[in-house]
Each structure stands twice: as structure tokens, then as C-alpha cells.
Amino acid sequence: MKVMAAPPETAILQVDDLSVCFETSRGSVQAVSGVSFAMAKGEVYALVGESGCGKSTTALAVMRLVPPPGRIRRGHIRLGDEDLLALSDEAMADVRGRRLAMIFQNPLVSLNPVYRAGSQIEEAISLDSVPRPVAWRRAIEVLGRVRIGDPAERALRYPHELSGGMRQRVMTGMMISRTPDLLIADEPTTALDVTIQARILDLLMDLCSHSGMALLIITHDLGIVAEIADRVGVMYAGSLVEQAPVYELYEDPLHPYTRMLMRALPRLGKGQGRLETIPGSVPDLIALPAGCAFHPRCPERLAICASQTPVSRVVGGGRTVACHRGEVDR
Amino acid sequence: MLEYVARRLAMGVLTVLAVTVVLFLIMQLMPGDPIRLIADPDRIPPHQIEALRRQWGLDRPAHIQFIYWLVNIVRGDFGRSIVTGQEVRVLIATRMPFTLMLAVPALLLHYTLAVPLGLLAAIRSGSRLDRAIIVTTSALRTIPGFWLAILLMLVFAINLRWFPISGYQGPRSLVLPVLTLTLPMLGGTVRLTRAEVLETIREPFVLTAYAKGLTHNAVRLKHVLRNALIPVTVMFFLALPWLVGGSVIIENIFAWPGMGRLLWTAITNQDLPVVQGIIVIIAVLTVGANTIGDVISGMLDPRIRIELEEGR
Numbered sequence: 093m094k095v096m097a098a099p100p101e102t103a104i105l106q107v108d109d110l111s112v113c114f115e116t117s118r119g120s121v122q123a124v125s126g127v128s129f130a131m132a133k134g135e136v137y138a139l140v141g142e143s144g145c146g147k148s149t150t151a152l153a154v155m156r157l158v159p160p161p162g163r164i165r166r167g168h169i170r171l172g173d174e175d176l177l178a179l180s181d182e183a184m185a186d187v188r189g190r191r192l193a194m195i196f197q198n199p200l201v202s203l204n205p206v207y208r209a210g211s212q213i214e215e216a217i218s219l220d221s222v223p224r225p226v227a228w229r230r231a232i233e234v235l236g237r238v239r240i241g242d243p244a245e246r247a248l249r250y251p252h253e254l255s256g257g258m259r260q261r262v263m264t265g266m267m268i269s270r271t272p273d274l275l276i277a278d279e280p281t282t283a284l285d286v287t288i289q290a291r292i293l294d295l296l297m298d299l300c301s302h303s304g305m306a307l308l309i310i311t312h313d314l315g316i317v318a319e320i321a322d323r324v325g326v327m328y329a330g331s332l333v334e335q336a337p338v339y340e341l342y343e344d345p346l347h348p349y350t351r352m353l354m355r356a357l358p359r360l361g362k363g364q365g366r367l368e369t370i371p372g373s374v375p376d377l378i379a380l381p382a383g384c385a386f387h388p389r390c391p392e393r394l395a396i397c398a399s400q401t402p403v404s405r406v407v408g409g410g411r412t413v414a415c416h417r418g419e420v421d422r
Numbered sequence: 423m424l425e426y427v428a429r430r431l432a433m434g435v436l437t438v439l440a441v442t443v444v445l446f447l448i449m450q451l452m453p454g455d456p457i458r459l460i461a462d463p464d465r466i467p468p469h470q471i472e473a474l475r476r477q478w479g480l481d482r483p484a485h486i487q488f489i490y491w492l493v494n495i496v497r498g499d500f501g502r503s504i505v506t507g508q509e510v511r512v513l514i515a516t517r518m519p520f521t522l523m524l525a526v527p528a529l530l531l532h533y534t535l536a537v538p539l540g541l542l543a544a545i546r547s548g549s550r551l552d553r554a555i556i557v558t559t560s561a562l563r564t565i566p567g568f569w570l571a572i573l574l575m576l577v578f579a580i581n582l583r584w585f586p587i588s589g590y591q592g593p594r595s596l597v598l599p600v601l602t603l604t605l606p607m608l609g610g611t612v613r614l615t616r617a618e619v620l621e622t623i624r625e626p627f628v629l630t631a632y633a634k635g636l637t638h639n640a641v642r643l644k645h646v647l648r649n650a651l652i653p654v655t656v657m658f659f660l661a662l663p664w665l666v667g668g669s670v671i672i673e674n675i676f677a678w679p680g681m682g683r684l685l686w687t688a689i690t691n692q693d694l695p696v697v698q699g700i701i702v703i704i705a706v707l708t709v710g711a712n713t714i715g716d717v718i719s720g721m722l723d724p725r726i727r728i729e730l731e732e733g734r
């Protein structure tokens with residue numbers, strides 16, 4: 093299961109065999125099973141897949157913020173030379189925000205309603221032992237950097253006085269204010285309208301190219317992936333079934349699930365490139381099917397697919413795939 | 423905000439007015455003639471009773487009587503006690519401090535115990551500590567106040583002789599009645615705090631607070647507790663008049679010279695002016711506390727403040 097897509101020396105993030113489960117009253121939900129991937133400095137890596145396949149949980153595990161009853165069962169997460177899962181709570185808190193930050197799925201409720209926008213950014217900045225007035229000045233600068241007009245005035249607003257796009261920019265500003273090495277953005281644009289979406293993405297891309305920040309972006313939207321990602325990881329039922337540089341993935345998807353995703357993608361120009369439904373249903377993560385988790389829906393399944401779990405393997409050009417069919421053909 | 427406060431105050435005045443109308447109607451509907459309470463018709467000739475009636479304005483139509491009565495109340499004149507002849511205003515003014523002397527420390531003690539306990543229960547939710555806190559404070563709630571008072575008296579005043587058994591004999595006299603007021607009510611606030619904290623912990627902005635690098639304690643203090651305590655703070659202000667009103671039994675058991683005891687004796691003696699005076703005071707206190715509670719919640723929560731300012 094050990095797969096390194098980026099050479100370890102330049103890797104900023106390296107996730108190895110990560111497994112996360114939620115212990116619920118119905119049973120243990122296997123949200124993430126043996127996910128491995130790595131990201132290089134400044135790289136934009138997109139995680140895609142249907143709803144409930146474990147994208148957010150993977151990201152939260154990297155932040156060590158999986159909510160109870162969730163638990164990281166196995167695996168290693170390295171950020172640069174730091175083994176995140178071995179750190180104390182205090183040391184991990186020190187890593188968060190400073191080296192590793194995350195924008196959450198719902199910008200509308202992810203800011204504290206009782207504090208002014210500026211104060212919430214100032215709070216982050218002053219963690220670097222910056223005196224308050226300086227931190228406030230920098231918070232205003234940050235608001236300018238995320239292209240908020242009239243930042244000095246907007247800093248004084250409360251979240252509910254700002255539009256959705258504005259709040260998402262405040263959130264982005266807060267998370268980049270301490271120039272982390274890696275920013276995770278979980279569907280940063282889902283709740284926003286198209287023009288604002290484009291502006292936020294533009295902004296994120298800009299930040300990556302200017303500060304060398306790596307970006308792990310989670311999205312349903314293959315249009316966004318094509319536009320901004322360097323590499324893509326496709327998740328299905330808690331597993332990373334394929335990863336590839338974005339161009340190769342679109343040109344030549346190897347995994348049957350990826351191929352179905354591509355086919356489900358409406359023609360360019362029609363719609364916004366959101367995933368359409370794929371025949372069959374997502375498996376129950378409490379009782380995953382034996383063998384390949386995708387086999388009940390797979391049009392190309394082989395005899396062994398129902399009994400043996402395919403192992404992720406490198407297929408050249410920084411690509412990995414977990415499918416029995418590839419083992420035979422290639 | 424100012425406009426809102428003004429509107430709330432106006433509402434409050436209307437509420438108090440409604441209370442006085444009801445109070446007045448009840449008095450009108452009460453069987454018996456108030457004059458008989460002060461003048462025995464068997465011994466005082468009818469023309470003198472008529473004169474008294476005129477002197478007290480009881481011959482006027484009800485609505486005129488009401489207006490006179492109301493104007494007096496607004497001027498702080500609740501009349502005189504039928505029993506002792508003392509001015510009700512003076513009676514209340516001498517008794518009120520004693521009641522507040524119990525109610526304010528009881529309220530403060532209540533919150534300094536209940537909020538940390540509720541927070542602790544929430545942070546360790548599901549643990550034995552959590553269950554112990556909830557079970558203990560809920561059990562306290564089921565104990566009747568008078569029973570607890572007698573128990574405390576038996577143990578700490580009679581057996582151990584640590585505190586005076588009753589009456590006001592200096593600050594040490596406060597301990598037992600304050601405990602009696604505090605302990606049974608803890609459960610409610612502990613549960614409220616716990617529930618609010620648990621709800622706030624699940625809010626996405628708490629995740630944001632962690633993601634930007636705050637430690638557990640900073641997140642709990644500045645984001646969880648700060649938001650969870652808004653309703654708890656409002657309850658604090660709502661509880662004060664309740665405590666004053668609810669002190670009747672406790673003050674009687676501890677022979678405490680406060681309003682509760684005054685109300686009790688006034689009711690037993692049918693001392694109407696005193697009863698009226700106290701009810702009006704409690705109504706005013708309740709409305710005042712409600713208004714303060716609203717204003718404070720507006721100050722603590724900008725969303726509420728905006729709603730208030732927009733007059734919703």
C-alpha cells in the first residue's frame with residue numbers, strides 16, 4: 093500500500109495508509125481506508141469523488157480534527173519533517189494555522205458570529221506573538237490581499253453583515269494570514285454563485301503561485317479540477333482508487349470508476365461540470381463489499397474482483413491505480 | 423440600540439400597568455367591603471362609615487378609583503398598612519435590603535458553581551464525572567426547599583453550631599439561607615450550560631478556531647464558552663425577581679426580616695395595601711430584569727443586536 097507519488101525530499105505532505113472510522117451505534121463506519129498520497133511544495137492536488145466517499149474526513153485527519161466519534165485507526169501523516177500523528181496536542185495546535193491550515197466546507201457558518209471579521213483574523217495573527225495593534229493592521233492588509241474592498245471598514249463588520257463570498261474571503265484570509273506551507277480547501281466554492289466561485293479560485297491560485305503554498309482542494313466539480321489542479325486523486329468508498337496528473341487523468345482515465353465519472357461529466361458548455369449521478373449506489377461504509385468496493389457497480393469487473401481487494405500500484409508518470417483489470421492489461 | 427431599549431422600556435411599563443389593572447380588578451371582586459377591615463360596622467355608626475368611605479374615595483366610580491390609586495403608586499405611595507398603620511413604602515424599603523442580601527449572593531454563588539460544573543460536564547460528556555454532576559444537581563432539585571432548610575439547620579446550626587439558626591445576626595446568618603436558595607436550583611443552570619456548550623462545540627466555527635491554531639483552552643474559553651454563555655447570562659437576569667418572589671418560604675423558616683416574610687404576614691392578615699405594594703414591586707423587578715436581560719443579550723450577540731435595531 094505504500095505509494096509515493098512525489099519524491100519524499102520535496103514532499104510537503106505525505107499521507108501513508110491512512111484509515112479513519114466513526115464508531116456509531118450502527119457499527120464502525122470505515123470513512124477512510126488505507127489512503128496514501130503525497131504532495132510536493134506548491135502543488136495543487138485535487139481530491140474528487142461522490143458525496144460521502146471520505147474526502148472531508150481525509151482532510152480533517154490531516155488537520156487532526158476528525159470529530160468524535162471518529163478516530164484515526166492507522167497510518168502516518170508527515171508534514172515536511174514532522175510526524176503529525178506523533179505530536180502532542182499543544183505541538184499540533186502550534187502546527188495548525190502556522191504550517192497547515194484549512195478552509196471548511198460551509199463558509200456561511202464557519203466564522204464565529206460574535207466577533208468582528210477583523211478580530212478573527214487578528215486572533216490568528218497574534219498567535220505569532222505579534223502585539224495587538226500590529227496584528228490588527230496586518231489583519232486589514234490580509235483582507236486587502238484576499239481582495240476585499242475597503243478592508244479597514246470591512247474588518248469591523250460582523251460575519252452576518254457580510255455576503256457569502258465575502259465571508260469565504262475572510263475565512264481564506266484568516267487561514268493564509270500566517271503563510272502556511274499547505275492549505276486545505278474543502279469545497280471552498282460550493283455555496284457561492286458562479287462569478288464569486290471564479291474569483292475565489294483565482295485568488296487561491298494566485299496565493300499558490302506567489303507564496304509557494306501547496307493547496308489540497310476537495311471538490312465535486314471536475315470543471316474546477318481541470319482549471320486549477322496539478323494532480324488529482326479519485327476517491328471511492330474511502331479508498332483512493334486512482335491518482336494522476338490532471339491532463340493524463342482526463343485524457344486516459346485508468347480506473348473504471350474514473351471513467352464513469354468522466355462520462356458523467358456533462359459536455360463542456362452544458363451545466364457547470366458537476367458530477368451527475370452514476371448508476372448503482374454508494375456502498376454502505378459499515379459493511380463494505382468484499383474485494384473491490386466498486387465491484388457491484390463496475391461494468392468491467394473480473395472474477396477476482398468480488399473476493400480480492402485490488403492494491404494501489406504505480407503505473408508510471410506519477411500515476412497510481414487500484415484495479416485488478418489494470419494488473420492484467422498493462 | 424437606544425431606540426430598542428426605549429421600546430422595551432415602554433413595553434415594560436405597559437406590562438406593569440396590566441399587572442396593576444388585574445390587581446385592581448381582583449381587589450374589586452374580593453368579597454367584603456374594605457371599610458369593614460378598618461371600621462367595625464357594629465360599633466361605628468353608618469354616617470361615620472359613609473364619611474370614611476368618602477374620605478377614602480370609595481364612593482367614586484371604579485375607574486376613577488383606579489386612576490387615583492395608580493397615580494399614587496407611580497408616586498411611590500402604596501398607602502399604609504391596615505394592621506400597623508406604617509407606610510407601605512417604608513415597610514418595603516426596610517425589608518427589601520434583607521431580601522436582596524440573600525438573593526444576590528445566592529444568585530452569584532449559584533452561577534459560580536453551576537457554570538463551571540456545566541462546562542466540565544459538557545467537556546467530559548458521557549463520562550462518569552458528567553453523570554455524577556448531572557445526577558447530583560438534578561437530585562438536589564427534587565429536594566423541597568423547606569426540607570433542605572430544616573436539614574441544614576439541624577446539622578450546621580443545632581449540632582455543629584457553626585451558624586446561627588435563624589434571624590439576622592450578622593453575615594454568618596446568611597450562610598444557611600443562601601445555601602437553601604442556591605442548591606436546589608443548581609440543576610437547571612448546570613443542564614442549560616452543559617447543553618449550550620455541547621451545542622456550541624458542534625458549530626463549524628469551533629473547527630475554524632482550532633484550524634487557525636488555537637489551543638484547546640483558548641478555543642473553549644473564547645469561542646465555545648463565550649457563545650454558549652449568552653443564554654445563560656440572560657437566565658441570570660431573569661432569575662433575580664424569581665428569587666425575590668420565591669423567598670417567601672425560606673424567609674419564614676429562617677425568620678428572615680425580608681420581603682417574603684412581609685408578604686406572608688400581609689397575606690395572613692389580609693393587609694391589602696402591603697400585598698399590593700409587594701406585587702407591584704415584584705412586577706416592576708421582573709419587567710426590569712427582562713429588559714436588562716434583553717439588552718445584555720444584544721450586547722453579547724451582534725446578531726440579536728441587529729435584529730433588535732431593525733425592530734424585529
Ligand SMILES: Nc1ncnc2c1ncn2[C@@H]1O[C@H](COP(=O)(O)OP(=O)(O)OP(=O)(O)O)[C@@H](O)[C@H]1O
Nearest residue numbers: 114121123142143144145146147148149150161377
Ligand atoms: N460524525 C460522523 N459520524 C458518523 N459518520 C460520519 C461522520 N462524519 C462523516 N461520517 C461518514 O463518513 C463518510 C465520509 O464522510 P465525508 O464527510 O468525509 O465525505 P465527503 O467525501 O466529504 O462527502 P461530501 O462530498 O458530501 O462532503 C460518510 O459516509 C459519512 O457518513
Ligand code: SF4
Nearest residue numbers: 384387390397415416
Ligand atoms: S478491481 Fe474489478 S471491480 Fe474494481 S474497479 Fe477494477 S475491474 Fe472494477
Ligand SMILES: [Mg+2]
Nearest residue numbers: 147148149197
Ligand atoms: Mg465533505
